Structures are given as C-alpha cells and as structure tokens.
Amino acid sequence: MRKLLRTAALLLATTQVQAQDLSYYLPDSVPYNAAIPKPQEVIYHQVGEYHITHDRLVNYMQALAKAAPDRIKLEPIGFTYEGRPQVLLIITSPRNHQNLEQIRQQHVQLTDPSKSAALNTADMPAVVYIGHSIHGNEPSGANASLLSAYYLAAAKGPQIDDLLEHTVILFDPSFNPDGLQRFSTWVNQHRGKNLVTDPASREFNEVWPGGRFNHYWFDLNRDWLPAQHVESQNRLAWYHKWKPNILTDHHEQGSNATFFFQPGVPSRVNPITPAKNQELTGKIAQYHAQFLDRIGSLYFTKENYDDFYYGKGSTYPDVNGAVGILFEQASSRGHAQQTANGVLRFPFTIRNQFTTTLSTLEAARNLRRELLDWQREFYRSALTDAAANAVKGYVFGDSNDEGRTAIFVNMLRRHQIEVRRLANDTKVEGIVFGKNNSYVVPAAQPQHRLIKAIFDKTLEYKDSIFYDITSWTMPLAFGLPYAQLNAAQFTPSLMGEVVSGTVTTKGGVVGGKSEIGYLLDWKAFGAPAALYALQNAGIITKVATRPMEMTIGGTARKFDFGTILLPVSMQSVSGDQLLTRVQAIAQQYSVPVYAIGNGSVLSGSDLGSSKFVSLSKPSVAMVVGTGVSALDAGEIWHLFDQRFDIPMTHLDLPSFNQRDLSRYNTLIMVSGSGYSDINKDKLKAWVQNGGTLVLTEDAITWAAQAGICTVGLKRGQSGIDSAQALAYASREQLVGAQEVAGAIFRADVDLSHPLAYGYSTPSVHLFKANRVFMERSKSPFANPFTYGKQPLESGWVSRENKAAIANSAAVVVSTVGSGRVIAIADNPNLRAFWLGGTKLMMNAVFFGKVIEAGSARGEE
Template sequence: MKLRSLICTLFLCLLSGSILAQNPADAKASMDYYLPQDVTYDSSIPTPKEVLGTVPGKWHVRHDQLVQYMRAVARASDRITLHTFGKTYEDRSLLYLTVTSPSNHENIDQIRKNHVALSNPEKSDQLNTNNMPIVMYWGYSIHGDEPSGSNASMLVAYYLAAAQGNAVEQKLQNSIILLDPSLNPDGLNRFAGWANTHKSKNLVTDPNSMELNQRWPGGRSNHYWFDLNRDWMLVQHPTSKGRIKIFQKWKPNILTDHHEMGTDATFFFQPGIQSRTHPITLDKNQQLTKEIAKYHADKLDQNQRLYYSEESFDDFYYGKGSTYPDVNGGIGILFEQASARGHAQQSDHGVLKFPFAIKNQFLTSLSTWEASQNLRQDILNYQRDFYEESLNQGKDASIEGYVFGTQHDQARTYHFAEMLRRHQIELYELEKNLNADNESFQKNSAYVIPADQEKYKFVKALFERRTTFTDSLFYDVSAWTMPYAFNLPFAELEDMDRSIMGNKVEDLPNFPQGEVVGGKSNYAYIFEWDEYYAPRTLNHLLDAGVRAKVASKPFTAVTADGSKKFDYGTVLVPLGPQSTDRAKIHDIIQEAAQDDGVNIYAIGTGLTPSGIDLGSGSFETLDKPNVAVMAGEGTSSYEVGEVWHLLDQRYHMTPTIFPKDRLDNADLSRYNVIVMVNGRYNELSKEAVDKIKRWTQNGGTLITTKYANNWAKQHELANITYAEQDQSKEEDKKVNPKPYADMDKTRGAQYIGGTIFHTKLDLTHPLGYGYNDEDLTVFRNSTLFLKKADNPYATPLYYTDEPLASGYVSDENLEQLSGTAAVVISDVGSGRVISMVDNPNFRAFWYGTNKLFMNAIFFGQTIDGGSGN
C-alpha cells in the first residue's frame, strides 16, 4: 500500500506540475517546455540555443538571428531547402523554407507542377489526389510587434527538421510546407530592439512599464509604416510582391497567418464571424475551416489553453493573409494570440509570459499539420472544385469581360495591369478602339479581361460594385473596386466580341515609354500633367535649379507632330531665362521621358495658334516644394507613412518627416509646404501654433487631411464649417428602447470603415490639373462632413448628390454626406490652407487621388487669393 500510495502521490505531483506548466505565469523559455515529448529528436539538428546561445522567449529574436538559425537548420537537414526571394526596404533578406521528405525534395519541381495543375480545369480531371502532398504556407508575424509567431517559427523549423518517428516521416511525405519565419522583417527588428532594450533582469509585469509601451510609430508596420497584412491583394511593397509570387507559384491549400491581439484576450482561430464572410467565398471553404478548427481545439484542450472562434474577426476583405487564399482556391487561417507586448505582463488571466504566447503559436502550427493530413484529400479536391466552379461561373456570367485603361495616363493603366498579372489574372491588350458604357478605349492604351478564366472569382472581387450587405459591420474596408481606386475608365462587357482581345500579357506588362517629340529644342519644352509620374519629372527639373511654369489656361502649340491642344496644368520649361546649363536640361528631359513615361514636346516658338502664348502671365512660376510632414505621437503613422512613401519612393522627393514636438524651436522658413495628416495636434504649444500661422500668412501651403482639419479650424487656419445632422424632425428626437445586446451592432452600423464615393472635380482649378474627367471616385473611412465653402470658388471637389459608388454606408450617413465638400481652400494672408476631408493616399494603391495630393503640393502656391474661403 505504501508503494501504491507513493506512486499515486508522484502521479498527482506530475499531473499538478503539468497543469501548472500551462499557466501563463509558469511558462519557461526552455526547449523542454516547448517541445512534445512523444517523439525523439535528431541530435545532428542544431537547436536555437546551440546556434544563437539563447532559447526562444528569453529575449525577442532579431531578424538577423532568425535568418542565422534558419540557415543553420537548413544546412543540417535534408528535409529543408532555404530560398531567398528579395529584400525589404531596409535591405533585410526575405526568405522561406521548403520543408518535406528527402524523397519529395528530389522530385520537388514535378510535385509543384502537378499541384498547380489542380487549379487548371483543363488538366485537373487527369490528376489523382489520393497520393498528392498537400501544400501549406505557414507565415509568422506580419505585424512586427506581434512577435510570438516569428519566435515560434524557430521551434517549428527545429521540430520539422529534428523530430523522428514513423508518424512524422509520413506527414513529411504527404505535405510540402513553405515556412515564412518573418512576414515583416523591418517591423520585427524594430520591435525586438524596443522590447530587448527595455527589458529588466527581473521581469517587470506592470502594464505601465516602458517595455510594454512602444514609442510612435511602433513595430507593427513596415519601413514606411504600412500594415503589410492589408497588402496581399494590393501588392504595393517588395515583401508582398515576392510573397505573392511564391503563393502563385505554389498555390498552397492552407495558409496560416500568426498574429497577436490584446493582452487580456486568450487565443483565437478561424473561422470568423460567419455573417461577415465575403459572399464570393464558398461555403465549403468555411466548412473545411471549421473541420480544421477542431484540431486546434483538441491541441489547445490537451494543453489546458483558453481559446475562442467565430467571434471578433471576419473573412470579408481579400487583402489579408487569412482571406487572400479564400478567393484563390485555398483556406486562410488567422491565429490571434494574447500578446505580452514584451517579456511578461499582468493580464486578466494572471501574468502572461512571452514563452506561453510562443508555445500557443507552436501548438497551432502542429495542429494545422495534423489537420492537413487527415483532411488532405478533401482539401486538395476542394482546390480542384474551386477553380472548376470559378471557370464555369465565368463562362456563364452575364458580364463576359471587362475593359479598362486611359490614353491620358498610361502609367496608372500600367500599374493596374501590373497588379492583375501579379495575381496571374488572364489579361489581353486591346486590339482595336472600343466604345462601351459611355467610355472610349483606345488600342495600345487599354486591356481586356475575359470572364471565362479560372481566376474569374478573383476578377469579380476586384471589379464588383457591391452596395448591399448581410452585415453592416466590417473588420476592415467594405469596398476596394480597383478601377475606382486607380481612377481608370472601365466597362463591363456583355456579349463581348473576342476580336477586341489582342496579344496576351504573359508576364508583367512593360512600363510605358515616353519620348521627346521633336528632339532637342533651343526655345522651350512643354509636357502635360496627365501622366502619373509627371510630378517626378517636374521635381527633377526644379531640384536641378531649372525654371518651370504651369499653365492656368489651355492653349494650342505647334509641335513636331503638328498642332496640339494642351490643357490646364501643362508645364513649361523655357530655355531663355535658365541659369542651369542647357545641356543638363536636355539630359534631364531625355531621362524623364524614358524613366517617367512622359511625352515631352520640343517647342520652337512662343507664339501659339490659339490660347495663351508661352510668355503669357497665365503661366505661373513654380517653386520647388520643400515639404515637411508632421509626425509623432498623436498622428496616424499609417497616413504619415503613406505620404512619405509616395514622395520618396514614387516621386523621388526628399520630404522631412518632422517630429511635431520640435516645432517650438524649428525654423519653418526652410519649408514651403507643410502636411498635417489625420491625427491629434491639441498638445502643440501656443508658440508652435503662432509659428505655423505666421508661416502660412507669409505664403506657405498647409495641407490638412481628415481630423487634422479640426485643429486647423480651432486655430482659425481653416475657414471650414461642419455639416450637422438634421435634428429638426420630431421622430429623430424620440428615444426608443433597444436591446443591450444590439448596442455594438447599432453603433457600428453608423461607422464608415472604408467606402467609395463619387465626387465632382473642378478641372480648371489647380487641384484639378491633369485630370480629364470631373467624376473622381474617392475613398472614405470617416464620418467627418464639411459644408461647401461660402466662396463659390473655394470648393474644387465635392460629393455628388448620389455619391455611393461601392461599399457600405448607412442611410443616415449617405444622406448627410451627399452634396458636402471634399476639399475646401482657405486664405490665410499670402498662404493657403487646403483642407482635405479624406485620405488621398490610402494604402499606396489609391492611385486615382494621388494626383490631387501632388497638385496641392506643387500648385497650392498658385491658387488665387480671391478663390479661398
């Protein structure tokens, strides 16, 4: 009995220890804590500690350490091949591991071709999925300050390389794992530096600790402060471009997306809220996601972990890692782990330690692997069925194709076509001129997308104009109609004549080439403002000290090609008054035509057949913009980053990212344009406010967007008036009791999370230069409504009376928005304040309103003082 009692006591102690070990406060940064003990491990495979000198979770891994370990484990294992696929903005290597059995590695290219053939309905019926490996993309920590995923990726790589046993061998034979250890190297490194720098020897768990509270802009985003988890569909950044290339090369069946959320939460895995699933997503997708979820639940149950599903998150916006696969024949799975935001933090569930968070990410990687084996054939068959159904829907669609493009701005047309081809959407050059839907499309400047292709579902998702929804709440935007984002003419084609389809675009399209029409001039050069990169050309000239002017009236000039009409906003480079060497000017002109896709015309005389002559006072002299973008605590790092990226990457300008807490002591005379994006500026001192006022009065151009307009109005810089809701109706004053449970839903329905609207643009106004259609579609994600200015010339852009183009908006907000101002100009002494209600640079893909913003920067100085409010 004593022996039996002792055994029972030991068992209870072990059991108790096992339970305590699952408590977040008892988590330990040790391999024994992390790794399952039901397998043996190959001693020839190095552990993270053997390579880095530390166990994951003791410190936050830097990206260089992560790369170091992945290279080491790949060298040691015949199960792993390491690939690099580019560099981040900060020149960090982008890499992933291909993990499978050694025999699969020997035949990996054929396995890939067979797998990709599943998405080709012409070949998929010939394939037997019984013995095909399933393909998965495991991606970790696309938000740099959600680092448990990337730290766990080292454990995952070690386990996949070192774990022994028949079950492991069988799984490796039946799967190809593409392991991406860091979806955002720049953000991960930024956060690791913060957390490690402020770590104490004795862990401090107080939520007020500096370690647990990052300084602006934080580590969530990439180098330019973009949220990369919104860029899977948009592909505007090098990390996304490389990653989508891998995705489309392999077409994985499952993609896992490992994140973190609030410290007081537990653990979330998909599916998300079912009523918020995009209608294009198949029911089978959600059914399989639920089946996979059972494996996550089982694994977390075994380890006494709290979790939840089908709450908080959704599968609507296809630009996230967990939803992009859903419209590409795969299954996206979001994991959200409560975040320690450092090494340890007090939470509603006790002290949450970093190793606890890491282990949850590791456990659900293993549960994904387990699910993929047991559901392998179902998931492979789903991929085949998805593309067969997509093709059949395209063949039966009433809209047989789409055409888009404009001869006025071939760079915007190019960038849209480029994005489509990155997703392997079938695309053709327009073979002959076409009129459709009251739009004209010209050969060599437009493209055709046929509906009868296996990518039809994705095409529909990109082009649809959806305005009705089953749910009024969205985790992200409710609309992204791509031709609207690029401000491109497009048409839906019924009974499409296939003879309009010219050459198929096999890879990426070619960037449009401009030319210097007429060769070298001894008098002047002129170029239109229509092309997207015209601001880059102008900035290059101004930066070199070249004098340039802009036409405030249209005219006709004689070119080498004959007489040509030039519109508002045409830029003139007269050679007579230049102090810059003319040979240098000629070189810049030649380079700009080639690199910027701008046609530049050599002019031999200042006398024009009609309109203003080149010496007219209606050509206004331009100054080189010296731009300061206010940044720091209280401002939106996303929107500061969007301006920074636009000016730096696309237009080769050198904006100053200006910490607003330096305003008191700064010399603002070095700038002639200041940008204040959405944010809070109330903490600026009286001295700083007065300084900005004096700067504006002396001729500066102040551009404010979204809620920065509140600050400008408060300090009498912006003469704007908010549109108030009409409370005159008696029924609006009544308060009817409603269920408490509906409160969040009712409030959320009045939020504009991301919707597209029609506005009307004054094409004669400096802000309208370069546009050819007064209908401009804008993106809005706020409920800030401005009245039109009292001065009839001070509202160059306003919402139409029926503005909804695509997305969700409540009836109340739509009524209030209709006819209100989108941009208001205010006079402040010799300067101008340009109040933009919306963000014209949203996520770097809203090409259509970038020109509006650049016009404010380059031509704000030319706006007549009598036209401001």
C-alpha cells in the same frame, strides 16, 4: 526555514526572468535528432527568454537548412526596404525533395481546369504555407517559428515521416522583417533581470510608430491584394509559384483576450467566397480545439474577426482555392505583463502559436485529399460561374496616363490574372478605349472570382460591422476608365495578345532640340517626379493655368491646364545641356515632353502670358509622432519617396514648436489626435507668410477648432433613437453601424482648378473612412472637389452618414494671409494603391501657391 525558502523561491519565480527549455513547448512523446541544432545553440538564448531579432532568426533557419538538407531547402525570396532578407523554407520528406519541381508543377495543374481532371489527388501531397508575424510587434508567431522549424527538422518517428511524405510545407519565419527587428530591439533593451509586469512600464509602450508596420509604416496585412510593397510582391511570387491549400497567418490581439482561430463571424464572410471554404475552415478548427485542449489553453471562434477584405493574409487564400486561417494570440507585448487574466508570459504566447502550427499540419495531413479536391473544384467551378455571369469581361485604360494603367496591369499579373491588349478601338458606356493604351480581362478564366473582387462594386451587405474596409473596387481606386462587357460587347475582335512579363512605359522628348521651350504633359503619372527632378537640377519651370493649342512637329496638339513649360531662354544652361537633362529625366520617369517649334499658339494663352505661372521647388515637411496616424503618414511618405523621388522632412510633434518653419514652403498634417500642443499662432503665422498647409481627415477638425482655417463641419446623426428602449446586447451592432469603415464616393471636379490639374474626367473617386463632413465654402471657387446628392459608388455606409456626405465638400481651399490651407476630407493615398488621388495630393504641393486668393475669398 524550509517554508521561508519555498516562499522566497516563489517570489523569485514571479519576478526574475524565467527561461523555458524546449520541453515546455515540444511534444514529449517524440524523439529528436541530436545532430540538429537547437535554437539556443544558434540564437544564444532560450526561446521566449528574449525576443528573437530578425538577423538571428535567419541565422537559425540557415543552420537548420544546412543540418537537415534532406528535409529543408532554404529559398531567398527577396529583400525588404531596409535590405533584410526574406527567406522561405521548403520542408518535406527526402523522397519529395528529390522530385520537388515535378510535385510543384503537378500541384499547380490543380488550378488549371484544362489539366486538373486527369490528376489523381490520392497520390499528391498537400501544400501548406505557414506564415508568421506580419505585424512586427505581434512577435509570438515569429518566435514560435523557431520551435516549428526545429520540430520539423529534428523530430523522428513514423508520425513525422508520414506528415512530411504527405505535405510540402512553405515556411516563412517572418512576414515583416523590418518591423520584427524594430520591435525586438525595443522590448529587449527594456527587459531587466527581474521582469516588470506593470502595463504602464516603458517596455509595453513603444515609441511612435511602433513595430507593427514595415519601413514605410504600412500594415502589410492589408497589402496582399494591392501588393504595392516589395515584401508583398516577393511573397506573392512564391505563393502563386506553389498555390498552397492552406495558409496560416499568426497574429496577436489585446493582452486581456485568450486565443482566436477561424472561422470568424459568419455574416461577415465575403459573398464571393464559396460555402465549401468555410466548411473546410470549420473542419480544420476542430484540430486547433483538440490540440489547445491538450495543453489547457482557452480559445474562441466566430467572434470579432471576419473574412471579408481579400487584402488580408487570412482571407486572400479563400479567393484562391485555398483556406486562410487567422490565429490571434493575446499579446504579452513584452516578456511578462499583468492582464485581467493574470500575468501573461511570453513563452505561453509562443506555445499556443506553435501548438496551432502542429494542429494545422495534422489537419492538412488528415484532410489532404479533401483540400486537394476542393482546390481543383474551386477553379473548375469558377469557369462555371463565369459562364452563368452576365459580365463576360472588363475593358480599361487611360489614354492620358499609360503609366498608371501599367501599374494596374502589373498588379493584376501578380495575381495570375490573364490580361490581353485591346485589339481594336471600342466604345462602351460612352467611354472610348483605344487599342494602343487599353486592355481587356476576360471573365472566363480560373481567377474569375478574384477578378470579380477586384472589378465589381458592392452595395448590398449581410452585416453592417466590418473588421476592415467595405469596398476596394480597384479601377475606381486607380482612377482608370473601365467598363463591364456583356455577351454582345465581348467579341473575339477585342482580344489582342496576352500580356506577359512586366508592362513598362516610355518617355522622352518629342521633336528634338528647341530654341524656344519644352512642354511637359502633367497628365502622365510620372510628371510630379519629373517636375521635381527638373527643379532640383535648377531648371526654371512654369505651369499653364489655361489650356492652349500649338503646332508640334507639324501637327496641332492641345495642351490642358497644368502643362509644364520649360522656357529655353530663361535657363542658366545652354540649349544642348537643357535638352540632355530634359531627355534623361523624361526617359527616367516615362513622361512625354514636346519640343516647341515656334512660339505661336493656335488658341489659348501665349507662352509669354501671365497665365504661365512660375513655380517654386517644393520644400516639404510632414508632422509625425505620437497622436498622428502612422498609416496615413506612411502613405504620404511612400508616395513622395518611392513614387516620385521627392525628399520629405519628418517633423516630430514634441519638437515641432522649436523648429524653424521658414525652411519649408509646404507642410502636411494627416489624420491624428495629437496636435493639441502645437503652437497655433506660430503655425498660422507661417501660413500667413505664404506657406501651403495641406490637411487630411481628422487634422481638418483640429485646424478648424484651432482657428487655422474656417472650414465648416457638418455633424452626422448618431442613428440611435434615444427615446426608444433598446436591448443592451444590440449596442455593438447599432453603434458599429455608424462607423465609416471605408467606402468609395464619387466627387465632382472643377477641372480648371489648380488642384485638379492632370485630371481628364469631371469626377474622381475618393475613399472615405472617417466622419469628417465639410460644409461647402461660401466662395464658389474654393470647392474644387465636391460630393453630389448620391455620391456613394461602392461600400457600406449608414443612412445617417450617407445624408451627411451628400452635397458636402471633399476639398476646400482657404486663403490665410499670403498662404493657403488645403483641406482634403478623405484619404487620397489609401494603402499606396489609391492612385486616383495621387494628382490631388501632388497638385496641393506643387500648385498650392498658384491658387489665387479670389478663389478662396471669404475663408480668411
């Protein structure tokens, strides 16, 4: 009987929910303050029994701050898109809390070479930023934060007292509140009393888009450098307010793995990162190994993950005088899942994350002086490197688009980079930079290395496999004219006032009320938002398909392709009402609008010409759902919704065939592999009836195979000689080298084409992270964006893929009946910072129907 009972107990242990009390996680040699609430007293379950929801996570952090005010100060740092609070706990000793602002100011002086030499680091605490679960469906980090915060609030004894005295801990329990809430809701609602460990179960297979992303389906772990999202901007403000010495970034990986901590692959470290950084990373890693050995957890280092792209949380600190540490725990993706290593239980994953928080803090305490000294030396040596570098500064600015320039300046300022206004007009490398709309970034400043990472191009690499993109040269991404300045060009006469605060731009109506019409300059960044707002207000709009010159306010002014005409006589509102609406919209979106004094043109098409084509208000839908890239879809959603205030319908793939497509005049399909069930005849008929279908990346391949368009596709070579005997161990390197991880290519542009309206230069830079290589159309007018013989500007690409890209088409327009199919081979909207591709995408939406059939002849 006893044997049967023991067998039954073992069976229950493997099937029923196993809640672990705190003794499973916490060090057993430490006493705890009974007055500090334990997690279950606030969140109503044991840690790991359920997945913590973000609201309860914040409730617990608030409870700790209230119960232990001598150790914890809670700082609200902002709100997410969905209105969830982002909170930061500042945890240190009671004595440090009494002098917290003085400690902060002194610590920040380590990053100022003009002040840092006088500091005595022996008396300074190290600053450690502990960050959790920037991917919402990698939740062990955020759940471990319950334990770490409790430990730091409640632990007693000389060891914790010494730790808190010598460290200031910035504690972020959730980098991605919206994603964490989405994922925790999913797994908790699919959890039963008896845990199901079958990986096929619904619990482990989220519905699209999943909890990894933020509200707009962005990977926030790629946004540390671009900083285009509110979560990142809120976090960066506090990062630079404190300038931590260590930042931890707690993630999860595949369920069949173990546990990873940095260092990563040595050959994939960004060459800008000093060797001392990796030396310190290795020293800290020894503490992780020791602490994980104590609890018997397996781990690995120096494989799979790298330290190359500075937009990741574990790499961004490396170019800011700190040490970034990536932790990757094998994911249970639910409460308990069968893996190649047995059943992986959620509490186990949490314990490893908590343990490495303790190891990080122990390393910070013991290496405190070395970390502080390195931070000082990092910024001191940055000035030394700048003095030895031939590039002394960078000048940039777009006289035609001050809005886009302002967004770039504000991005630089978020990273504590000094930006100055250009004091005098200058010409560099044939580019004229005007003092009223251009800026200078001196290279000789503490953020010299980060400036290089932002501005410089890269074409030489130690490795050919990358965890993320291989280039992100920001001025090219933003589509801004820029130039490097050497010692002879970088003169004091260029240095204007230092930019402080947020740069803003102004718009409005120039010339007052008109009885004839108004002209909206399409080059302005906010022009698409203004145009949609005008159309939504019922104002009739036309687009100029030819340039012209008119007298405005007594001065001759040229207006380019794409200028928007608002004819007064055609409107249903009075002239005064029209002016009021146009003025308000122009101011809201910072666009210049010019009042027409008389209808005569000095050159070009008259205002009543057929070359001014009437526009329809876009009614836009995008196909989303399983099999569609959530990242690509989110980039477009964010562009329309956040940048331009244009609503967009999301058509879910499973129900697409049942939807009435006549409601929409524009349909967008981004990269994806799930389009096979779409009713091809229905979609083609919609295009033939006048719809504009915009395709990007892999969606082009599907559409071509489905007969929606006749875009020709080039086939890239494998790069592997099948006749040659190759070692199996070389497979990863050889196959991986053929991936297009993400590089920048220059495309030649036909500025007269509707898809190029608003561009001022005959080339733009696009980002490629795929192997979609389009043949040029047989119609010479259907290739508005093309790649030349040597289009690579920055980044890694194999010899075989480089050959396939050469002389290919970046954009092809096809005529299908009365409609148009616009195929964009690459990603014009990468991570919300590729603003150089914004006009291309918006032109496809607003002007797709303007493209004449003859411009795409031969493609039907």
